[in-house]
Amino acid sequence: MTKQELSKAYDFKSTEQRIYAMWETGGYFKPHNDPNKPDFDPNVKPFTISIPPPNVTGELHIGHAMFVSIEDLMIRYHRMKGFSTLWVPGSDHAGIATQLMVERDLLKTEEITREELGREKFIERTWEWKKKYGGMITNQIRRLGASCDWDRERFTLDEGLSRAVREAFVRLYEKGLIYRGPRLINWSPGLKTAVSDLEVEYSEENANLYYFKYMIKDDGKGGSRSALTEEFIPVATIRPETILGDTAVAVHPEDERYKKFIGRTAIVPILGREIPVIADEYVSMEFGTGALKITPGHDANDYAIAHRHNLPIISMLDQSAKVNENGGKYQGQDRFEARKNLWAEMKAAGLVIKEEPYLTTIPRSQRGGEIIEPMISEQWFVKIESLGKAGLDAVKDGRIKIVPERFEKVYFNWMENLKDWCISRQLWWGHRIPVWYCPENHMTVTREDPTQCATCGSQELTQDDDVLDTWFSSGLWPFSTLGWPDETPDYKYFYPTSYMETGYDILFFWVARMIMSGLEYTGEIPFHTIYLHGLVRDEHGHKMSKTKGNVIDPLIVMDDFGADALRFTLLVGSTPGNDTNVGLKKVEANRNFANKIWNVGKFVINAIDSLTPSPLPEGEGQRGEGWSLADSWIWAKLQRLIRDVERQFQNFQYGQAGQQIYDFIWSDFADWYVEAAKSQMQNEEQRLQTVKTLTRVFDICLRLLHPFTPFITEEVWGHLRGAILESPISNLAKDWSPMLITAKFPEPREPEGWEESKIADFELIQEIVRSIRNLRAEKNISPKERLAVIFSAGEKTELLKDQLQMMASLSNLDLSLLSFQESSQEKPADYEPRVVRTATGSVEIYVKPPTILDMSVNISAGKFRLEAELNIAVSQIERLENLLGSDFANKAPAALVQKERDKLNGYKETAEKIKSQLM
RNA sequence: GGGCGCUUAGCUCAGUUGGUUAGAGCGCUUCGUUUACACCGAAGAAGUCAGGGGUUCGAGUCCCUUAGCGCCCA
Numbered sequence: 002m003t004k005q006e007l008s009k010a011y012d013f014k015s016t017e018q019r020i021y022a023m024w025e026t027g028g029y030f031k032p033h034n035d036p037n038k039p040d041f042d043p044n045v046k047p048f049t050i051s052i053p054p055p056n057v058t059g060e061l062h063i064g065h066a067m068f069v070s071i072e073d074l075m076i077r078y079h080r081m082k083g084f085s086t087l088w089v090p091g092s093d094h095a096g097i098a099t100q101l102m103v104e105r106d107l108l109k110t111e112e113i114t115r116e117e118l119g120r121e122k123f124i125e126r127t128w129e130w131k132k133k134y135g136g137m138i139t140n141q142i143r144r145l146g147a148s149c150d151w152d153r154e155r156f157t158l159d160e161g162l163s164r165a166v167r168e169a170f171v172r173l174y175e176k177g178l179i180y181r182g183p184r185l186i187n188w189s190p191g192l193k194t195a196v197s198d199l200e201v202e203y204s205e206e207n208a209n210l211y212y213f214k215y216m217i218k219d220d221g222k223g224g225s226r227s228a229l230t231e232e233f234i235p236v237a238t239i240r241p242e243t244i245l246g247d248t249a250v251a252v253h254p255e256d257e258r259y260k261k262f263i264g265r266t267a268i269v270p271i272l273g274r275e276i277p278v279i280a281d282e283y284v285s286m287e288f289g290t291g292a293l294k295i296t297p298g299h300d301a302n303d304y305a306i307a308h309r310h311n312l313p314i315i316s317m318l319d320q321s322a323k324v325n326e327n328g329g330k331y332q333g334q335d336r337f338e339a340r341k342n343l344w345a346e347m348k349a350a351g352l353v354i355k356e357e358p359y360l361t362t363i364p365r366s367q368r369g370g371e372i373i374e375p376m377i378s379e380q381w382f383v384k385i386e387s388l389g390k391a392g393l394d395a396v397k398d399g400r401i402k403i404v405p406e407r408f409e410k411v412y413f414n415w416m417e418n419l420k421d422w423c424i425s426r427q428l429w430w431g432h433r434i435p436v437w438y439c440p441e442n443h444m445t446v447t448r449e450d451p452t453q454c455a456t457c458g459s460q461e462l463t464q465d466d467d468v469l470d471t472w473f474s475s476g477l478w479p480f481s482t483l484g485w486p487d488e489t490p491d492y493k494y495f496y497p498t499s500y501m502e503t504g505y506d507i508l509f510f511w512v513a514r515m516i517m518s519g520l521e522y523t524g525e526i527p528f529h530t531i532y533l534h535g536l537v538r539d540e541h542g543h544k545m546s547k548t549k550g551n552v553i554d555p556l557i558v559m560d561d562f563g564a565d566a567l568r569f570t571l572l573v574g575s576t577p578g579n580d581t582n583v584g585l586k587k588v589e590a591n592r593n594f595a596n597k598i599w600n601v602g603k604f605v606i607n608a609i610d611s612l613t614p615s616p617l618p619e620g621e622g623q624r625g626e627g628w629s630l631a632d633s634w635i636w637a638k639l640q641r642l643i644r645d646v647e648r649q650f651q652n653f654q655y656g657q658a659g660q661q662i663y664d665f666i667w668s669d670f671a672d673w674y675v676e677a678a679k680s681q682m683q684n685e686e687q688r689l690q691t692v693k694t695l696t697r698v699f700d701i702c703l704r705l706l707h708p709f710t711p712f713i714t715e716e717v718w719g720h721l722r723g724a725i726l727e728s729p730i731s732n733l734a735k736d737w738s739p740m741l742i743t744a745k746f747p748e749p750r751e752p753e754g755w756e757e758s759k760i761a762d763f764e765l766i767q768e769i770v771r772s773i774r775n776l777r778a779e780k781n782i783s784p785k786e787r788l789a790v791i792f793s794a795g796e797k798t799e800l801l802k803d804q805l806q807m808m809a810s811l812s813n814l815d816l817s818l819l820s821f822q823e824s825s826q827e828k829p830a831d832y833e834p835r836v837v838r839t840a841t842g843s844v845e846i847y848v849k850p851p852t853i854l855d856m857s858v859n860i861s862a863g864k865f866r867l868e869a870e871l872n873i874a875v876s877q878i879e880r881l882e883n884l885l886g887s888d889f890a891n892k893a894p895a896a897l898v899q900k901e902r903d904k905l906n907g908y909k910e911t912a913e914k915i916k917s918q919l920m
Numbered sequence: 921g922g923g924c925g926c927u928u929a930g931c932u933c934a935g936u937u938g939g940u941u942a943g944a945g946c947g948c949u950u951c952g953u954u955u956a957c958a959c960c961g962a963a964g965a966a967g968u969c970a971g972g973g974g975u976u977c978g979a980g981u982c983c984c985u986u987a988g989c990g991c992c993c994a
Contacts, residue, residue, distance in 0.1 A: 575934095
């Protein structure tokens, strides 16, 4: 059978889709131990992740690429470790975001508003929109290689999940943990809905501070002519229009300036309404004028003060932040327009003192950025105290662990200061609040749609207009996606889930709410580990934004460099909880890495193909007689790598693990072992062993790397497996799975004791080879020139003699012109000397220049080099002698001290030899 | 106001029980097309690990402190 030709460079374009289809159609993304199947074994450990559901109509951005890469890595690792692995995919209906998108589209294409269309029709249209675009994001996630079980895909508005939402709401209601009432909430005038505290962002902005007079009404004691005295309290405000809603003026009880006014009556400018002057310790005597206007309907602090003093609460803005009937003649004006006009009128009335620029924090909507208006509004709330306590304890007592740990503190701080959660939104797209009202205004709250009022039996029921905050349903995600409230096989086996992986920016929004919901509804923690990743920024650490034009589109990046390159870039060099800077240069470098793997693979496969059929060799698995130094070295380094990678995975140090695998493959395996193998394979008796080592090491590399770069590793591994199975060493692959995705992840082994000395020996060979190559570079000796060399290697003589062929091959020496001599012998004339330090001594190398060189240039250059090396040796000797003369010798571990002693000897010997060469 | 993070080579960043001469990618210099790879190879230059103090035989790593930058909460 003819061997297939592998292309010169790795072609991810022809690979990724094909490989993904093989995985998906082959059922590899499904848990191998499925609780819905008859052969289910409850003793097999599951590993479960619920995907952070992206907005159903969203488009893939770099943040998605980040979490998909990390979660797929976690999943693939555990799958290869033998866990029954389930990654539940899905998407979020994303109330506001989706509704806005559809509204915008309707306006653009049909010039129709949602109000004109009506609620029912609008929701229909939104479902159509969802059907049309809902698959886009999940297909884009597939391109990244995500190994989700797509048959278990969920959507927050699905029937099942809607039932979960209903169940959750009713349970909370029945426990008295949900209530409805007028409260001061954050109102978004543009969206015309309430938003939660978390959805408000505060930014420092330049504003004006307006100073004006709050005139004091004559109390009849002064005997003046008019109702107004000339007395006033100066007050400062950022938002003068809220004067229309003032219900008091507050001063500090100890404030000497204003004490006399306490209990008297002030007159609201223009409106003429009478309001009391009150005393409250909340008022800061230092800030502004030291007196505070109280607008309980539009300010959270004022609201609190009003409650303490039993003040009336006036709303003076309507839903679009226009002044309402309480604003007198300003009714109908926009809040900013009213600000201007009222101020002008006050100025005319002589009530204005001054205005000055002022830096203040402005509350803005997280979505859209418009200024949020605190307003009194009838909303639904969740009593958070008991939920929060449970959520706090779960992390405090270690049932849930957060990676990195420092976020636990952030979590505690937030959980200890929770406020009731406003869960109603004045939107149409979402889970409608399952509360019905009869004409008597009795509330009926049930799991099934009611036909009559639970109180009076009236059949005239209307459902509450509001929908639930999107986060209410996503808070149920880890269990609602598994079938809850039903005790489905999936729910029983896969819940609680394992890791929750997401960005730290939604720790409060989502993670905290899942914990509270999970504990409340299922009585269990929803996951035992939270892994938080950072934000992805551009290569200079700036936030990506369309206006800045520095957005990296993962789809384009994948088109240009492949999904593996993007994944590897995101995974390596990022650390948990820290933001990551990503530039295309890095992606390009990792594309090159994929190509490197491809080409190493080609080399290994060619080597396998070149084997001639022969009887099967004996003694698989363990290190045997036939192992060369290079074989032992690469094997020992590989085992060390496996141990390191295992440790890094346990510690969530994925980036570090990826980096080490990269370094091993490129710097150890490709740069050195493959080159050594070329030399070894020229000996017929070493050939088989060499190919076996190439094969086994490369196989393990691909397995280690697979969670990072699944496509290239799967593709190459497939070729590798095919080549092995058709070769004399087919037994190496006899128990391999058909695809790498379910192959066993390498298990770490304890060192056997021989490793360190083999590594040291090989490293000496590397040093010698480097030294000779360096000499070539310095002397301008062509790499083609075969050199004659004399070694003076002392106790390392036997080692070098053993490795002559390999050294000769790696540094192009003339095997027939290599010789050894004792160090004490007279050094060879006209040879260029070099000294390489070993662990405990040194090796001298004398290279015979191939032709007559310009000695004046080259000798001085050589001398310069030797002198520099001597200087290094001398300073190291000094350093080490100091070190060994200090307390270090007594207190440091003996092995470490010995190591430093050896090193000192090495430098001493090296220095001596260099000196003799310089003479 | 409280809390957290960052500051390591020209650029972007790794560096987790404290222990070789502090690493990588990109960039830079020189050389090179030897049957895996020019998406490559070889050799090389480049860092007082932000400043100061402390603990320790030993600190980029632990503690304190100062400064700059960034984020979160109020």
